[in-house]
Amino acid sequence: MTARTVIRNEWRLLMADRPLRIALGLFALLLVYALANGVVWTRFQESTVEVARAGNVERALAIEQELTDIENGAEPASPFSDPRLPNVLGGRRGRHTAVLEPGPLTALAVGQSDLLPYYYDVNIYTNESSFHQNGEVESPLNLMVGRFDLAFVIVYLLPLLVLALSFNVLSEEREQGTLALTLSQPVSARGVVAAKLAFRALLVVGMVLAVSLAGILVAGDFGAPGRVLLWCAAVVAYALFWFVLAAWVNSLRRSSAWNATVLVGAWLVLVVVLPAAINIAAGLLHPLPSRVQMVTAQREASNEAVNQRSELLARYLEDHPEMAEGVVADEPGLGALAWAATDAVNRRLEEVTAEHDARRAEQIALVRRYRFLSPALLAQEVLIDAAGTGDARFAAFQSQVRTFAERWRDFFVPAILASEQMDASVLSDVPQFRLADEASADVVRRAGVPLAVLIGLLGLASAGAGVGLGRVRGAD
């Protein structure tokens, strides 16, 4: 009864408050704009993936046609791009583009999908440098702040709206003198504040969820109910955290101005300062090796390899004795020498990038350890994971591409070393990339941890607010 009464009164107060209605309207516009941004990005990514797939088919058809023509007596179009040569068929001309489809809810959270590559051209020359030319040398936290999408609005702007709506939820009643009259009725301050905040939460969360579901309807995938539920749960828990924090601060019985100062300070610390501090700490404690150093090492290795081709081939065969028996031509051809040089460069690169990867892993571990301090980081993690645009999905994609690149090399390199020629019959055996995308259940399990911590923080704030509001009397 109390809740219904308070909620009806809140509705009347909202209807009578023009500035508040304008603020809510602006927020709704921001949500729609953010969603439109996400939808545009998703469409772009879908079209890119489509183009990449069409490219795979077109290249395969063109090569098949040329090989058939050559078998029928035609000359190759160019001796340097003769598709019978395994280093051409397995090289850039015959490359296969491995693609990662947009995550099921990418329209809601672009996440890292605009920073991390969602397609790789795989050929025999694919090496570690292929995986390090995509801006990810940046700190993982920088990668987390991306486009103006729905997740951005939720993580950064939603708390500000929540605080604007609730910083004076109780202090205003006291300041305008209605608190005494209210608490002279058979109601508790806790019940009244809870009902007032419930109304505001319904309004704000309702708007966000409505726009989210509209986004899923327009560009997403309702076939991933686990992800949709995860998204909704993160939105609700995060919004409620800020509402409850406002209630807690209000329960301290200070002025509205004091509440506003403290709550904006909390927003600054939890949403801006803490993530930035963790970012700086990650950079200071585990600095990434210089990118220039990595590129220089790559060039040095490449030059060295060119200068020592024969020696390198001998070393390669030493490392790969299976290649030495009958596979390698008696007189190493040009392709075999080139491959030996390529392999040497790859090995040197692996050494250099291993150090980089280790540091980056340490940075990520540090961020993961301390993300529990910031509800904004927790919410961000759950939202982008639910959307399928988090680093875990991209890491899984990259890992599968690495495996695929190895399969690709294993298919073509023996032929290169043996100076064999290939024909159209091998085309059906050429490896194809098939992404094994993560199951919703795995995502729910992984994102369940930060979500549980977020809910824990919400519980903590609720307990504080509950105790504080329990002490509020009409004579405060």
Place this chain on the structure above:
Amino acid sequence: MQTAESGARHTPLLEARGLSKRYGATQALDALDLAIEPGEVYCLLGPNGAGKTTTINLFLGFVSPSGGQALVSGLDVATHDRETKRRLAYIPEQVMLYRNLSGLENLEYFAALGGKGSLGRERLADILVEAGLERDAVDRRVSEYSKGMRQKVGIAIAMAKEADALLLDEPTSGLDPKASNEFSALIERLRNRGVAVLMATHDLFRAKETGTRVGIMRYGSLVTEMGTDEIGHADLERVYLEHMHD
């Protein structure tokens, strides 16, 4: 306390038993004993800081007593917060309402909080008129109301609640004589319905006119009390001033 007729134990609507309140080193209320029966208007007189508002706040449960008990219909306010508030109505010195809502909307809200949500808008509008508000003011925003009009909405809230007891904290402070008279008439009507009224006031004239009993407080203690029919206006003023001197 026992009534002469029944001989059985009688429960006053409002009762203070050794009620005390201390704020740090200050004794705001010192072992107050008080009993107010249905249909009685008890006026608490005294200077600022005498303990009048503290007494009302203790009956409302707005502050916790340092000692003794505040009882409403025999129920201890400290342990029966909701039950006692159901039986009480309160009108503060300044009835502050939601300025962006109309008088009727304010009444609807507070009446519903008080457990009278089933009263229709028509009935509530009638109560506002009964409390002295002009019919055409009922749907106007409270931001356009005078203090007297807001006090009338406060009275209407108390009337709609049909409370057994009414607590008034200097309700006529700042009202013009006409509005004060109308206010007194409303209190008189509530008294006739058997409502027990505890009113803290500085207004000796209003206390004599409206009250059935008057108590004079000083330094947190009730220094004297008398029936208003036993004393004239001039005597009340004299007694009051006598007690204000050390």
